Every structure is written in structure tokens, then in C-alpha cells.
Amino acid sequence: MNRIKEVLEDKGIKQTWLAEKLNKSYNMVNAYVQNRRQPSLELLYEIANILHVEARDLLDVNKAVFPNTVESDTVNIPLIGAVACGLPVFAEEHIEAQIPIATQLVKTPSDYFLLRATGDSMNTKGIDSGDLLLIKRQQTAETGDLVLALIDDEATVKEFRHNGSTVVLKPHSTNLKHQPIILTTDFKVQGVVAHVIKM
Known part of the structure; x- marks a missing residue:
């Protein structure tokens, strides 16, 4: 599972804009956003770079692994x-x-x-x-x-x-x-x- 949808909403960014930046179809990006498909780690890092966030901010994982700490x-x-x-x-x-x-x-x-x-x-x-x-x-x-x-x-x-x-x-x-x-x-x-x- 990922948190791309939440990050896009927080930043007020449309999926069409992200699709254009990634040079991917809207349908593919929508599948990632809706968690019907999961992006590779490489793509996740690319998305994080475009959205100016850390890759771990896009991951919905156990906080013991990616803790919200310093x-x-x-x-x-x-x-x-x-x-x-x-x-x-x-x-x-x-x-x-x-x-x-x-x-x-x-x-x-x-x-x-x-x-x-x-x-x-x-x-x-x-x-x-x-x-x-x-x-x-x-x-x-x-x-x-x-x-x-x-x-x-x-x-x-x-x-x-x-x-x-x-x-x-x-x-x-x-x-x-x-x-x-x-x-x-x-x-x-x-x-x-x-x-x-x-x-």
C-alpha cells in the first residue's frame, strides 16, 4: 500500500499533472493512486522527488520500520x-x-x-x-x-x-x-x- 493519494491531496496536485511529469498514462498513475497497482521502488523515489517529499512519506508501512522520528x-x-x-x-x-x-x-x-x-x-x-x-x-x-x-x-x-x-x-x-x-x-x-x- 502507498500514500500517493494522500500526498497529492495535501499538496493540491492533480493526477493528470503527475502523469505528465512521469511521462506515464493517466490510467497507470490512477492505478497507483488508488492502490490497484504498486510502483517499483525506483518509480516511488522518482515520484517522491517530483512531489518534494521523502520516499518513506509515500509508503504506508509499519512505523517501527519507517518511524516518524528524527x-x-x-x-x-x-x-x-x-x-x-x-x-x-x-x-x-x-x-x-x-x-x-x-x-x-x-x-x-x-x-x-x-x-x-x-x-x-x-x-x-x-x-x-x-x-x-x-x-x-x-x-x-x-x-x-x-x-x-x-x-x-x-x-x-x-x-x-x-x-x-x-x-x-x-x-x-x-x-x-x-x-x-x-x-x-x-x-x-x-x-x-x-x-x-x-x-
Whole structure:
């Protein structure tokens, strides 16, 4: 969900004007304003720049993540795009944005990064496509943790289950096509989901 409609109304700006500035159709902008569609983070930042507001002012998210506090109470965490395969890349050119996160959630900021969730394999755990995942970088996990795992150069977020020599990555989905992954090949834990930011 976003707050573009509220910001436009507060500023007395018409959707037609915003559509012209974005070089997009009125129907597309109206879909964003009415929350029928959600803009990408890149577009959200562009809209924020046009409206002279902070990107977080356009987001209707948990105040514990984007608190309405002084700037010293937040720290910028890099958003890396939705990873389809391979390791998350932390080079500057691969960072989509810097997102302010409440300091109480990230005790050591350098240990954290954000990823955008894709698909519906974890929707009953409250992770929907488009949500942002705050990931704590670590290479170990406990049973029950939601982990970012790398399997054969493909990254996935699943519940980690470990029983003796068997490791299972378990989906939690209303879509029955998603089945547990029983690991028989090498895999690596890249991090653990510390927080889900609903979008």
C-alpha cells in the first residue's frame, strides 16, 4: 500500500499533472493512486522527488520500520533487487536505493540488507510478492528460521529445517505447487529474515 493519494491531496496536485511529469498514462498513475497497482521502488523515489517529499512519506508501512522520528533514529540500509539467481551483489552499482530503517531493528547496520520478495511460496508466513525483506547476513541458521539460501546458484527464501543429516527448505503457501526442498546438493545460508516490510 502507498500514500500517493494522500500526498497529492495535501499538496493540491492533480493526477493528470503527475502523469505528465512521469511521462506515464493517466490510467497507470490512477492505478497507483488508488492502490490497484504498486510502483517499483525506483518509480516511488522518482515520484517522491517530483512531489518534494521523502520516499518513506509515500509508503504506508509499519512505523517501527519507517518511524516518524528524527533522522538520527534511523539508518540507511541498501536495497538490492529481487534476486533471481546468484549471490546478492553488494557493489554500489547494484544497490537500487538506501532505505531508512529504525535503529532498534539493526544493531549493526553493516550486517543487514534488503531484498524484494517475489512469488507466493511464503504467503502464509506473511511474505507477499513485492514485500521488502530485512536480511541479517549470517551463514548459520536454526530450525524454524526463515533463511535466504543459495542452491545451485539460485537464491530462495524458505523455512529452514534441520534433522540430523537432512536439511529441508519448507515453503508456506496457499499455492500447492510449492513443495519442500530436500537438499541433497551443496547449499549456503546467506542470511536470516529479520523483518518483513509490507508494501
